[in-house]
Amino acid sequence: MRFSVFLNARTTAADQDRQLILDLVDHAKKAEDLGFDAIFLPDHHFTGYMPVASDAMMFAAYLAGQLKKVHFGFSVTSVPLHSPVRFAERVNILDQLTEGRLLVGVGSGTTPEEMIGFGVNYKEASAIAEANLAIAEKLWAKQIDDAPIEFENGPYKGKVLQRIAPAMYGKRHARLMPVAMKEASARRAAEHGWPAFIPAFTPPNIGGTEPLKHVTKYFTAYRAMLEAAGHDEAIVADALSWTTHTYQCVHIAESDDQAREELEIILRAYQAAVDREKYYNDAAERDAANHKTDDTPMALTEDWIATWCLHGSPKTVADHLAPYAELGIGNVLCGTTTGPLDPQRLEWANRTLDLLARDVMPQFKSAQ
Incomplete structure (x- = not known):
């Protein structure tokens, strides 16, 4: 089982942006030094979600000049917000800069406010994403x-009259990673021999207290499609090794009680930031074409914590991950910087990296 770090921190004011960027660079370097397999970045705009997420590929290119062992991933690129030409070009540049250590998550996006800023109709986002990916392949x-x-x-x-430059790093373009929630997305990943993101819930409920049940359903369907697609064994093994289950918030302490107490502090700050962003999102989503229809539970509910969080002592965390490893999940994506990244939060994030690397990862790495 691989372990990757999701740089998903927020700021709540413009004067915090620079320090967050510097802190995330240091956090990423620490993750590589400790033996994590990849650094993943989100792709979001205008919301305060994360300053570097407004151009995650640019930030990844900066990190790629300093981090020479880890892979780089995106969770996930909102494809309707990117010109298909620029998307194809930038993926190839990153593919070259990382020497093929690139995993490009792809999806249709989640927030109407972001669509408005790029002139995309939210209700058309899924269709635009599908067409953009088809254009990029051409x-x-x-x-x-x-x-x-x-x-x-x-x-x-x-x-486009000539060709996309630079050329791709290998014989195939960088691996894309669809979210294996819809059958069409799972099949796209399987037929191309790509990894996939495996969700822990089934819409319309964006949460729940039985995440493993949902992960099992989506992973089993994806793996069956992948194994039936006729790929070489090496391609199947590589895809499964990067097939990813995500935890938005991973928090580890010496004891379960300490981890839970600190987690609630983190999630209260996270929810306050989300509520602040929602105020502005609601102002943007005034017309029917750009109104979001799903609803995510509050972060301090057991539904949200069970679906999106991994917390406790190292032993509790390892015990939680064991059935996911047995199922065949190849990569655990750990949101170690969830919420506003003040000095206390950063200290806890770095401690989580240390405890994961020292007490959790060796139990699963030894099986590789």
Whole structure:
């Protein structure tokens, strides 16, 4: 089982942005030094979710110049917010800079306010995402002497005459990682031999107290499709080794009681930030075309904690992960910096990295 770090910290004011960027660079370096397998970044805009998320690929390129062992991933790229040409180009640049250590999560996005800022109709986001990915595949395959590729998709239109530069690092473009919630997304990952994100809930309920049940359902379906797709054993093994289950908040302390007490402090700050952002989101979502229809439970509810959190002593955390490892989950994505990143929160995040690396990861790494 692999372990990766999700840099999902927030700020709540503009004067905090620079310090957060510096702190996340240091946190990522610490993760590599401790033996974590990858650094993942979110892709979000305008919401205060995370300053570097407004251009996660640029931040990953900066980190790639300093971190030479870890993979880099995105959880997940909101495909409708990216020109298909720029998406294809930037993926190839990162593929080259990381020497193929790249995993590009792809999805249709979650927040109407973000769509409004990019001129995308929220209700059309899924269709635009599907078409953008199809266009990107054509662009990656295009040779310089091939006929021009012309497209028109939502706010994006163009005609590519030559080829995408730079070329991809390997024989295939960087691995994309769909969310294996919809059958079509799981099948896309399986047929291409890509990893997938495995959700822990089933809509319309964005939470619940039985995450393993949902993870088992989605993972089993994805793995069956992958194994039936006719790939070489090496491609199947690689895809499964990166197939990812995400915890938005991972918090470890010496005892369960200490971890729970600190987790509640973290989640109260997180929820306050979310509520503040919702105030502005609600102001943006005034027309029916941009109204979000699902609803996530409050962070301090047991539904949210059971679905999105991994917390406790090292032993409790290892015991929790054991059935996921037995199921075959290849990569655990750990949100170690969830919420506003003040000095206390950063200290706890670094302690979580230390305890994971010292007391949890060796139990699962030895099985590789």
